[in-house]
Amino acid sequence: ATRLLWQVLAAPRQRQVAQLRAWWGWGVAELDYFKDEVLLTPNRGVAHARNVGIRRARGDWVCCLDGDDMIVDTYFLKAMARVAAVAGTNLVYANQQFFGESRWQWNVPVLRVDDAIVRGPLPLMTLFRKSLWLGTPYGFDEALPKGHEDWAFWLQLTRLPLQSYKIEEFLTQYRFKKNSKMRNRERANPEVPRLMRCLFADLYPVRKLLIDHHELLKPSGFSESVVMDVSVSLHLFPLRATPHLWNGMIMQAKGDLEAAIRSYNRSKAVAASFDWQGAYRLWKAMLLLPEYSDGAAREEAELRARWGDEQFSWYATDVDGEVLPALKST
Known part of the structure; x- marks a missing residue:
């Protein structure tokens, strides 16, 4: 230091x-x-380090920059010129030039929620007001295993009243490596985007998340390193619903339905009102054990009340099963 x-x-x-x-x-x-x-921090990942730095920062604006990336020296001045002209601006970004093993130019699209849920929408070096970071529940989400913390952060911001502005110049520079730590991790842990989407039950369609659940529940759905990271997330964030959900799916994929039911039940207990995932997986797991038939019936009744009878019958296929008949009124 x-x-x-x-x-x-x-x-x-x-x-x-x-x-x-x-x-x-x-x-x-x-x-x-x-x-x-x-600042020197324990090695708890990029998200933790960024949150520590932002929490400590005294200024109104934040720009995160990896050690091998760069910005053009006029970037901040041009961004603040916009802020001076339009005081409500709270997020500014520019196009990105790759260097190193690629010369590709990223003409960053105008920020839209429907694009953001498909792919990471912004360069890391995007400028944002610290008040936006404070307005998110988690900042850079430290519960998420193995990366995509930037994408998860931008998704959190889409819930807030953004007044964004794009500078139509290539003012950020990203070092591209074919075998970078990030790309090697993406190849080794392809399930991480599915885990990330589980954090946003209010943004992603139910059927999209059910497909993710279906893939994660396969025997190879979780790599061993991600299983270890999930156990850390459970320890650090016991009041978050999603780590319990992930752990339940890990247990179910291993064939331990009793442990899965316990985890799903915990996920349901601490979930936000819009997050149906723990309740749904609890119902599906209970259906697999005859001794839980009464509990499964109660969970099904709650899900039918949440979605309505016909919508529930569609969602209840869980990707790989027969469509359940709608309840007939008597």
């Missing part, structure tokens, strides 16, 4: 400090308030 502050960062920061003094007349007190800091 000392080397970073006083050797690596010292010379460029001196030039920046001189510029700040010239622009705003900052004195010692202002410069001390916004002094550089290097």
